[in-house]
Amino acid sequence: MDAVTHGTLDHLTAGTLVPFGGDRYAVVDEALAAAFAPGDALHVDPGTGALLHVPAAVRRVVAEQINAAVAAFGVVRAAPRATIEAFFTAFADRLADDAVWAGIRAANAADVERARSAGRTTTRLTVSDRMRADMVDGLREWAGILLSRGSSVSADERVRHADWEVELQAAPLGVVAFVFEGRPNVFADAAGVLATGNTAVLRIGGDALGTAEAIRDGALRPALAAAGLPQGAVSLLPVRDRSAGWALFSDSRLALAVARGSGPAVAQLSGVARSAGVPVSAHGTGGAWLVADSAADVDRFAGAVRHSLDRKVCNTLNVAVLVADRAQELVPVLLAAADEAAATRSGTARVHVVEGSEGALPDGELTRQIPVHRADGVHTEPRASLLPVERLGQEWEWEDTPELTLVVVPDLAAAADLFNRWSPRFVASLISEDAAAHAWFRDAVDAPFVGDGFTRWVDGQYALAQPELGLSNWEHGRLLARAGILTGADLTTRRVFAHHDSAQQHR
Structure with a gap:
């Protein structure tokens, strides 16, 4: 009988060595072995060797959200410019509505009190009139400067040969995942992915989840509905468990994973994504x-x-x-x-x-x-x-x-x-x-x-009159073909189209 060389992990044994990084290993402890059940997943932080346990229930919730985003991508990428503009305008209008904002502010007050009682930072968590105005302004800016998908990136990106030509056009990436710290305004910033035909799945820090859910229910979902876009176009993971971020970033269907937050957390999330073959845009250590x-x-x-x-x-x-x-x-x-x-x-x-x-x-x-x-x-x-x-x-x-x-x-x-x-x-x-x-x-x-x-x-x-998705440092090397400011306009790939004048063209 042939030896079994692979399979599905359904249990863990204390003391088991888990290799990572080529020549290192982590050890399964008693607590992890006892907690791990069929349907769960295990990831390794390639930087520290920490074993990251994702319960099956969290995996299911994350998979459902990504499924919806994948399905929505086909609609969003084909949506006319007017539809996307209508979404941004409706989102901004809902946030500008005092009744809607009152609900968001109440949810935020509860989040702030919960975080403060636990001795956690509230500096970036608290919403303000300035934050509200910036969110509204940013969404209206997207409605005004929305890129024309389906046209050439620029007039210079066409190369004419003697009897044929090639043309470069911008195209959307696909599903973009975001994990970000408890700053509610980032929720609106991340909606900028729709400007270039992408869809998004978001996970916000647990301290800000109530605020984010209020923004989702009071403004985001009504704006998607008003524009005729599927709810999966931009969705929020309804999970406080940190493992939701690991489950999200390990899904190979993602076109890009964007991590924002503290340096160690961003490094860990980035490592999980890279291990799954998912490209990463990391926005961590600042100062x-x-x-x-x-x-x-x-x-x-x-x-x-x-x-x-x-x-x-x-x-x-x-x-x-x-x-x-x-x-x-x-x-x-x-x-x-x-x-x-x-x-x-x-x-x-x-x-x-x-x-x-x-x-x-x-x-x-x-x-x-x-x-x-x-x-x-x-x-x-x-x-x-x-x-x-x-x-x-x-x-x-x-x-x-x-x-x-x-x-x-x-x-x-x-x-x-x-x-x-x-x-x-x-x-x-x-x-x-x-x-x-x-x-x-x-x-x-x-x-x-x-x-x-x-x-x-x-x-x-x-600086650019475009809501940012994140700011990148050069701590781990310079960025490829873009500035340190990541916006929705940057989330494109290039397609190359050819037109041949002659049926007999050959090399």
Whole structure:
């Protein structure tokens, strides 16, 4: 009898070795062995070796949503432009309706209270009038700038030969999966996939699920119905279990998996997708760097610091780098500007100072104690504390107390070297009145986003007037054929069509 070489996993035994990464293994423990049942799935995080258990019930829910998205793709890809425009307009109108928004706000209040009671962050969870306006504006922008699918990508993408020609046209990808952190506005951003004929399945962090369901029921589903589009065109996984993300990203029917959130979570999800052969667009570790050189203008520097710390998101100022010959002057400016930003939230900014740079601090800052507002309450911590240079890449996740790192360097070249070595290679901004320094800095820093002022400009809707699906850093290599801002307009492939003048054409 031939030996059995493959089959379906229906149980696990404690102590079993699970190979991964070519020469490593993980070990099944007693808890996992006891929990695993027929119909469940097991994935391995290729970065850490963590064994990821997906219960059968979660697999079924995810498969149902993907089935609906696959079926909807045939309708969406063939839908006329007017139909998709009608969807975006209807979605925006529903969010702009005060009665609808009242229901969303009530659901969000419940989500915020649940997260706060559990000691989890609510900085990005809370909806606001500004968030609502941005969602509505973004959807209306899609209705206005919707790409014309079925026409040439551009007039230049036609190559004419002597007796034949080829033409490149944009075409949709298919089903796009999103897993994102508890930011309800991303739910509307992700609907941008329909602009290029794609469909989407979304999973939002469990803390924001109630808010997302209210947006789905009050605005998304009615907008799809009004436009005559199937409900599977954009759907939300009704599951809080983290394993839903692993089940979603491991489905080989996906054309693209988009992961947004914290660095470790995004890395894990990306690993699951890649193991299943699914292309990934990862949007994880953030934190912007702001550099002030010898020719920095004090007022411009202060404004950039203050306006880069208005709230904690991925493009918030995380590391301030000052050249030594201006440090004594600019460090007090940095602290004052950071405190101005903090005053609108909780009072005083928290600062981490790289070892060797503490001499630039005013006296007493390392021993002074301040209240720091964190997710689990208010803590008494030092105003400034020392940080080893090896932790320069750490992104500070703060609630109401702005938090940043300070480092003093000999010159601009040293600043660029630190950025390229320790940062996630994401956002770099230079404050300088020297045009030659800006030209040099642009070439020297390995970042997709480079500016000369505040760092919070890095946003698809703010910068490009297109709602973003995510922002990518270059931490794990540069991106192929697109900028670091991923929008619905980017979710296309290319088809090549040929026309032969002569029936006798040959090579």
